[in-house]
Amino acid sequence: MSNEWPLWEVFIRGQHGMSHRHVGSLHAPDGEMAIKNARDVYTRRNEGVSIWVVEAANISASSPSGKGPLYEPSNSKVYRHPTFFDIPDDVGAM
Amino acid sequence: MTRDEALFEFLLRLGDNTSILSHRVSEWIGHSPVLEEDIALANTALDLIGQTQLWLGLAGEIEGKGRTADNLAYLRDAWDYRNLLLVERPNGDFGKTMMRQFLFDAWQSLMLGKLLASSDPRVAEIAAKASKEVAYHLERSADTIVGLGDGTEESHNRMQAALDDLWDYTGEMFISDEVDEVLATEGIAPNAASLKAEWEELVGRILTDATLTIPAKSYAHKGGKSGVHTEHLGFILADMQFLQRAYPGASW
Numbered sequence: 001m002s003n004e005w006p007l008w009e010v011f012i013r014g015q016h017g018m019s020h021r022h023v024g025s026l027h028a029p030d031g032e033m034a035i036k037n038a039r040d041v042y043t044r045r046n047e048g049v050s051i052w053v054v055e056a057a058n059i060s061a062s063s064p065s066g067k068g069p070l071y072e073p074s075n076s077k078v079y080r081h082p083t084f085f086d087i088p089d090d091v092g093a094m
Numbered sequence: 095m096t097r098d099e100a101l102f103e104f105l106l107r108l109g110d111n112t113s114i115l116s117h118r119v120s121e122w123i124g125h126s127p128v129l130e131e132d133i134a135l136a137n138t139a140l141d142l143i144g145q146t147q148l149w150l151g152l153a154g155e156i157e158g159k160g161r162t163a164d165n166l167a168y169l170r171d172a173w174d175y176r177n178l179l180l181v182e183r184p185n186g187d188f189g190k191t192m193m194r195q196f197l198f199d200a201w202q203s204l205m206l207g208k209l210l211a212s213s214d215p216r217v218a219e220i221a222a223k224a225s226k227e228v229a230y231h232l233e234r235s236a237d238t239i240v241g242l243g244d245g246t247e248e249s250h251n252r253m254q255a256a257l258d259d260l261w262d263y264t265g266e267m268f269i270s271d272e273v274d275e276v277l278a279t280e281g282i283a284p285n286a287a288s289l290k291a292e293w294e295e296l297v298g299r300i301l302t303d304a305t306l307t308i309p310a311k312s313y314a315h316k317g318g319k320s321g322v323h324t325e326h327l328g329f330i331l332a333d334m335q336f337l338q339r340a341y342p343g344a345s346w
Contacts, residue, residue: 005128026130029241036234037130040137 006055008034010042013050018093020052100276102156103176104283107319109149110177113167115198116142117334118185127188141227148220168338172327179318180263182326189242193256196235200296201267203232204289213281236300243304258309265314
């Protein structure tokens with residue numbers, strides 16, 4: 001396995017004003033090649049205007065087993081959800 | 095030789111280069127060393143097919159005998175093909191395929207750069223579209239040459255062997271003939287020889303980064319531009335043209 005290229009997570013901005021979204025992952029020897037590979041694998045159909053890549057090993061992730069303490073306390077706090085506002089259509093994507 | 099006769103020949107050269115190279119690159123699909131390279135090679139092959147349609151389409155128009163890009167691609171025999179011998183070289187290993195790609199990309203990017211200023215707007219327009227694709231091809235192949243050349247001992251040796259094997263096929267790119275001279279006079283295309291210094295500078299810089307050595311002795315295999323090909327082209331065409339030869343006019 002040591003001969004395998006590292007895994008990179010790929011984030012693509014679909015259009016100006018939107019945020020980068022995770023679209024998938026790929027293997028590449030370094031960041032520059034990861035961007036090239038991402039261009040070839042994930043933007044073949046004109047999906048993007050900007051690409052970020054990050055080596056998967058550099059991502060710190062929450063643990064699934066911490067689900068209870070991490071997220072459940074907010075379930076009972078509905079007043080934190082901004083569901084009481086009408087958002088005009090003109091605002092577009094939020 | 096009239097302007098249009100020369101232009102027709104020149105367009106065949108451009109279109110046959112991209113067509114034959116596209117076929118060679120497409121031979122990797124499903125066989126590349128990694129999935130990412132497989133898709134990247136497929137993209138390159140598709141770009142080249144697109145360029146072929148434009149160059150041969152215009153060639154048919156200039157010829158004025160009603161031949162389409164498809165007619166020209168699928169119904170001409172080897173001696174009517176005008177591609178450089180370089181692009182019909184067998185793929186070899188992945189490194190050799192990328193070396194062939196790099197040597198060609200460097201030439202094609204310079205050629206298209208000059209064609210942007212062609213006195214024939216149809217040529218300039220196709221060059222404008224193709225040059226963006228080729229800029230990316232060159233970036234990718236050059237990076238791969240440096241990565242593999244300046245990589246492990248194994249990859250370095252393979253890249254050096256690829257360069258040694260292909261180098262003698264690069265001289266043909268810069269041999270001018272009557273076609274080049276007529277088009278240079280008309281301001282339609284640069285004289286083939288005029289690209290040599292820039293190409294050597296560009297290729298030399300990348301190969302130096304890649305710690306590869308340009309062979310000291312060089313011989314220029316030539317003939318492709320006038321229809322004298324290696325035995326490989328016949329096999330490529332047998333594969334590529336089979337359907338139209340066996341079932342004339344077949345479409346879907």
